[in-house]
Amino acid sequence: MASEEVLHSFTMPAAEAVRNTTLGALAGAGTDLQDTWTWVYTEWAGEDALFLWTVFFLITSSFFWIFNLGFNFLELTGQPAYLLKYRIQLKQKPAVVDRAVFFKCVRTVLHNQLAIGIPFHYCLLPLLLWRGGLYDRALPSLPYALFDLAMCSLAIEVGFYYTHRLLHLPYFYRKYHKIHHEWRSPISISSIYCHPFEYWLSNLLPLVAGPILMGSHFTTAMFWVMLSTASGSIAHCGYHLPLLPSNETHDYHHSQFNQIYGPLGILDTLHGTNRRFKASVHFLRHFTLTGSTPAYVLVPDKSSKDEQTVTE
Missing domain, CATH: 1.10.287 (Helix Hairpins)
Incomplete structure (x- = not known):
């Protein structure tokens, strides 16, 4: 005692x-x-709306390129070579991306950010101001900000899933979405390599739906956009790296085309658009690596007979 x-x-x-x-x-x-x-x-009292929205665009757009610098270096040089073993599509994804193809992707991404992104941001500003909350003097409490982020996650799940499925209908796929799927083994910046219509419909609208619905504060909205930007780049990088969220799902979508349409998997489960994924070895590898051993070593490929069964 x-x-x-x-x-x-x-x-x-x-x-x-x-x-x-x-x-x-x-x-x-x-x-x-x-x-x-x-x-x-x-x-910036009196000029806060225009100034802060300009800052919002500059910071979030710059963040995209800054966050992807490491991935870009890896994709263009194959260095550090130690990381090449983490490629998800080990046989299909080249160690070094063709420079001409890479810079074609850069040009398309910049066009989307500037020609579509800037007008979209400034057309959106009056709606956000009308919704209220965006430029409050007081910052939101941490619980309130976390609740906003959770609701934004649900909003992008709904918005992206259904617009993405729409883009996979034959007419929309041929006319718009096929451009994005030129990258069967995607790279990080190919997350917004797409037709301008797709960028507006399926990238931007679902992204801002949550902040609009919730009347999110400027700081919460900016954090949300940066978080989503990082998530999209990781989902497309083609590397299942230690300590990063698993991107087996979206990489599987790029290799199979008609599986995994949403970012969270909620609506894929509801609509059964992840059944083949769940029956594949990639589902067993869908976890965050905490060690240095690649996922395909921890969970080896199935036999050809098993793969044939999965495909059927």
């Missing part, structure tokens, strides 16, 4: 200290963020 009391006397103050330190750090971080936002809000 005495030993339990001694242990209690040590553990309780330690736990309380950790709790107080954590809460203090979060409160301090929140105060610093609020002070920074208040300064920006005050400094």
Whole structure:
């Protein structure tokens, strides 16, 4: 009994200290963020909408290229060679991407960002201002921001799934979506390599649906767009890398075309558009790697007989 009391006397103050330190750090971080936002809000009073929306576009567009720098270097040089073993389509995906094909992708992406993205952003601004909440002086609380992000995730699941399935109908696929599927073994920036109509319909609209519906604060909306940008690039990079979210699902979509249409898998399960994926070895590899061993080594390919059964 005495030993339990001694242990209690040590553990309780330690736990309380950790709790107080954590809460203090979060409160301090929140105060610093609020002070920074208040300064920006005050400094640009009267011009905040136009200025901040310009900043929003510049930051989120620049983030796309900055986030993809490492992937681009790997795709153009094959270095560091140590990472090549993490290619999902090991036989189909080249170690080094053809430069002409790569820069064709760059030109298409830049065209979408500038010719479609800029007008879209500024046409969207009045709607966001009407919806309210975007430029509030007070930052949202952490629980409220997390709730907004959860709702944005559901909104993009619905919006992207159904627009994506629409683009796979024969007419829309031939006219628009086929461009995106030129990349059967995709690279990171091919996430927005697509026809301008597709970029508007299936990339931008589902992305902003959540912030519009929720009346999200500017900071929450910007974080959401950057999070989605990173997720889309990882989904298309073609590498199942340690500690990154598994991208086996969307890579499987690019190799098989008619499986896995949504980002979360909720509607794929509801509509049965992931049955072949779930019956394949790629589903067994659909987990986050925590070690250095590639997923295809941890979960080897099935026999040709098994694969034939899956295909059928």
